[in-house]
Amino acid sequence: MRRCTVLTTGQLATDHVAALEALHSAVTIQRRCQDLAELLAAARLTQADAALIIGETEVITDSVHAQLQQAGLRIVAISDVTAERSRLAKLGIAAFSDETPASTLAEALQDEADRTGDDHPELPPPPAQAVDTQQQRLRDGAQPAGGEPETELVQDEPTPTAGLSGVIVLWGTPGAPGRTTTAVNLAAELARTGAEVLLIDADTHAASIALHLGLLQESAGIAQACRAAEFGGLDIETLRQAATEVEFDGAGCEVLTGLPRPERWTELRPRALQRLLDVARTHYRAVVVDIASDIQPDQHAGIDELTEVTPGRNTAALTALKAADHIFTLGSADPQGFTRLVKLTQSEDLPVPVENLRFLVTKLRKSAVGRAPRRQLSEAWAQLGPAGTAIEDFLPWDPGSCDAALQAGQVLAEAAADSPLRHQIAALAGARIPNPRRRLRSRREAA
Known part of the structure; x- marks a missing residue:
């Protein structure tokens, strides 16, 4: 022996x-x-x-x-x-x-x-990255006739993404490309299709989902759930107790609010967050996760009296990316934001294959790109982006609707139901709603 x-x-x-x-x-x-x-x-x-x-x-x-x-x-x-x-x-x-x-x-x-x-020996391996097979939509945004409003200059008929489910991570470049806005409204539109949805704020730098939804953030729901997972006590009942139920316009989803103070990032240990995502994936059709843009190793990780070394501040983002079924990677349409998105794909530190990222260009507007912004950015991506990839969708610039929703603590479906941005996000969720441009034209023709 x-x-x-x-x-x-x-x-x-x-x-x-x-x-x-x-x-x-x-x-x-x-x-x-x-x-x-x-x-x-x-x-x-x-x-x-x-x-x-x-x-x-x-x-x-x-x-x-x-x-x-x-x-x-x-x-x-x-x-x-x-x-x-x-x-x-x-x-x-x-x-x-x-x-x-x-x-x-x-x-x-x-x-x-x-x-x-x-x-229960080890965490189950993260699922294979789900590569969406829908046809890439590279659409031209020609100047509409009749002096359409600026927010509709690049609005087009959205094509819905059917069957969006599993762990859906919203990631992207630094510089506020709209990750949280997209995450909150994507979860809302998924819930409006009848899906059971969990929205998780895993941003360890600037958690803001609670602010977007007008929630009083007395405690961090994600920290409660991770603590239960760390001590082996996380199940669906414990998870639901840590979550906050949010209702809007006849639908609703559950929300795990983020860290109220960034210095609490050590509470989101990678194995605990992985277990949280595993439990959530089993009981919810869609789990939408908002993460920070930074995935670089933290050179200033703290010291834990027991385990001697704590996980880096950015391990929460890395854990979510590796566990994701869909990764929407956002970059803004302006020259600086678009360049950052291209450079992100060239990083040697990408935790997942670049072909598994689904690229979204946000804040699309002619004032930043020029005529036919979709065509221009698509052509630029074909030259500069990774081979075999394309921009999956373009989200229009709609600051008025976003400001109104944020001020009221509502989603776009409540605060600006006809918002072009809302319509495009609904298409990502697989929800078809009437096109706002067509309604505005019919009013003008009637006049």
Whole structure:
């Protein structure tokens, strides 16, 4: 039988370490650690096979479990609290009572932890990126006749995207291309089609979904859900308790509000956020996630007293991107914003293949691009963008409607139902609504 070396910490009424040593089996205690922090440090520096954690197991979170597994350790815990043993089992950790005989612990330290962890050993791999197969729509925006209003200069008949579901991430370039506006209204339009929708604010730099919807942000719903996931207690009931239900115009969705203070980004640990997305994907048809633009490694990550190193501030964005079924990547139509979008596709740090990104150009207007802005930007993208990709859609510049919606804490469907921007976002959600230009023309003709 292969030798099994063990790192251990803690003690209850029974001296399990002495009992294990008295067996004279293949299980040997390599080091007794003062606390879990010392055990984690020893795990990184030694070639131990297993960890035995006795008592005070409340400090064992999913992230701690992951660190021990990455160090190659099987984990066995001993607790005299039944509820705590049940919680640890949900994390995939073999947990026993203080009365467990040494022979049973020895067997678990050698191989039982692996079998126990089969129920929930690691996070399931992120799903394959869903590549939409709809025909790319490169439309020309010719000057309309009759002096149409500026907000309609680039409005066109939208083509709906059928079957938009799963985890839908709104990402994009720096410089406010409209990620949150698009995320909020995309969730609203999806909900109006009858889909059950969860909207998540995972922006660790400037969370603002609560502001857009006029919510009193007393607590961060996403932080509550991630904390439950970190301690193995996240299920659909816990998730719904953390979410806020928002109703609008006969429909509604649930919202996990973001962090009210950016310095709380350490609460969104990657494994916890991944578990949150896994639970949400199972129970909602569409999960719309708003993330920050920055995905670069954080050079100033904080220090955690227990795990020694915290995840970077941008790992929430990276986690969402890797878990996404659809990634809408936004860049504004002005020269600076469009250049940023092109440069984003050329980055060596892209966490997903560039062909899995769905590109949206926002704030489209003739004053920034010139005549036929769709055609001009499409031709520029064909020359400068990645081969085999195209701009999937163009969202028109409509500041008046956006300002009215933001001031009222409403979605565009409530504050500006005929907004060209609202119509184009509805098309992304697969919802057809009458074209506003046609209605305005009929009024003018009637006059």
